[in-house]
Amino acid sequence: MKWYVLSFLFIILLLLPLPIKIKLSYCNNCLKFYIYKFEINLFKKKKKDEKKENIKRKKITSKMKLTVSDILLIIRNINKIKFKPILKLNILLNYGLADAAVTGIFYGIISYFISSLFNFLAVPLKIKKYKSAINPDFNNFKLEAKIESIIYISLAKIMYMGFIIIKSFIQIKALHKKKQ
Structure with missing residues (x-):
C-alpha cells in the first residue's frame, strides 16, 4: 500500500508545474535579485569559491566544436x-539621459532590445503573459529597472x-x- 502512495506522489510531483517567482531590481546603483522573497547576493564571493571555480573551468574540455x-x-x-515551461514576465524601465534627443534615440534602441529579448525567451519557454513599460525621463539622468517573472516548471x-x-x-x- 505504501508503494502505491509513494509512486502516486512521485507522478504528481513529476507532472505538477511548480511556480518559481524571480525578481530583479536595479535602483540607485544597487542590484537586487530575489527568488520568492529571499534576496540572493550575487556579488559576494569567497576566495575559496573562486579557486574551486578556476579548477572546474580548467577540467572541462570539449572535444566537439559547434x-x-x-x-x-x-x-x-x-x-x-x-x-515548454511557462513564463509570465513584467519589465519596468525608467531611464533618463539628461538630453531629450539622446533619450529619444535610446528609447528606440531599448524597445528593440526588449522585443529581441521576448523573441529569445520564446525559444525555450512558452510566454503566456508579457508586459513591458519603458518610461523615458527627458530632463533627468537616472536608471531604474525592475523585472518580475514567474516560471512554471515541471520535472x-x-x-x-x-x-x-x-x-x-x-x-x-x-x-x-x-x-x-
Whole structure:
C-alpha cells in the first residue's frame, strides 16, 4: 500500500508545474535579485569559491566544436517542442539621459532590445503573459529597472527538453562523422 502512495506522489510531483517567482531590481546603483522573497547576493564571493571555480573551468574540455549550423539545429529542435515551461514576465524601465534627443534615440534602441529579448525567451519557454513599460525621463539622468517573472516548471518538461537536447547533440555528432 505504501508503494502505491509513494509512486502516486512521485507522478504528481513529476507532472505538477511548480511556480518559481524571480525578481530583479536595479535602483540607485544597487542590484537586487530575489527568488520568492529571499534576496540572493550575487556579488559576494569567497576566495575559496573562486579557486574551486578556476579548477572546474580548467577540467572541462570539449572535444566537439559547434558551428553556427549546429547551434541553429539545436534551437530549431527546442523551438519545435510543444511542452515548454511557462513564463509570465513584467519589465519596468525608467531611464533618463539628461538630453531629450539622446533619450529619444535610446528609447528606440531599448524597445528593440526588449522585443529581441521576448523573441529569445520564446525559444525555450512558452510566454503566456508579457508586459513591458519603458518610461523615458527627458530632463533627468537616472536608471531604474525592475523585472518580475514567474516560471512554471515541471520535472517532466525539464526531462523532455533535456532528452531533445541530447538527441540534437547525437544528430550533430552523426553529421560531423559523415563529413569526415
